[in-house]
Amino acid sequence: MSGAAVIADQAGTRISELEEENTRLKQELATAGQTSKVVTPVFGSAVSLFVPITAGTDPLQERQNVYSGLEALGGTFESLGLDRERIMRELFDLMQLVVRFVATDLSELLPGQDVTEHVQRFFSEHNRQAFSKQEAV
Missing domain, CATH: 1.20.5 (Single alpha-helices involved in coiled-coils or other helix-helix interfaces)
Incomplete structure (x- = not known):
């Protein structure tokens, strides 16, 4: 035993x-x-911005929010003096709205999936394209 x-x-x-x-x-x-889940692009001398990725529930509403953000930014430039603080605030608000729109759209296309990496890749590719155009000039 x-x-x-x-x-x-x-x-x-x-x-x-x-x-x-x-x-x-x-x-x-x-x-x-x-x-x-983190996609980090590297482009010569550039500025990196970090915008949180959040998704809404209605892509049409998010699109309308982007239009409103564009109007707000345009109104900032049309004001009498160039208020850089306000311009940056409106620009960052617009960027958040655009990221939210893309995330919402992808969430609808990929239901139940975490779209963080997809959103990062989407913006990374468009950033790369814009950077390539800038280098060509």
């Missing part, structure tokens, strides 16, 4: 070790999965 108890004790210890290793590996996978 004592031999069986020793074997059972060793098996219990081994099971505990494997459970700890399994937990550690799951944490590593979760961390590795999170970092893969």
Whole structure:
């Protein structure tokens, strides 16, 4: 009987070790999965901006929000003095609206999926295209 108890004790210890290793590996996978969602473009001398990616529920409403943002930015330029602070505020608001519109549109096309990486790739590609045009000039 004592031999069986020793074997059972060793098996219990081994099971505990494997459970700890399994937990550690799951944490590593979760961390590795999170970092893969970041797409970082590198373009010579450029400015990097970070805009949070959020999705709405209605692409038509988000499109209307973009139009309103364009009007607000246009109105800022038409004001008497160039208020750089206000221009930047309106510009960043517009950028957030455009990102939200794209995210909402992609969420509708890819229901139930996290669209973060898709949105990043969308803007990265358009950024690359714009940068290429700028270099050609």
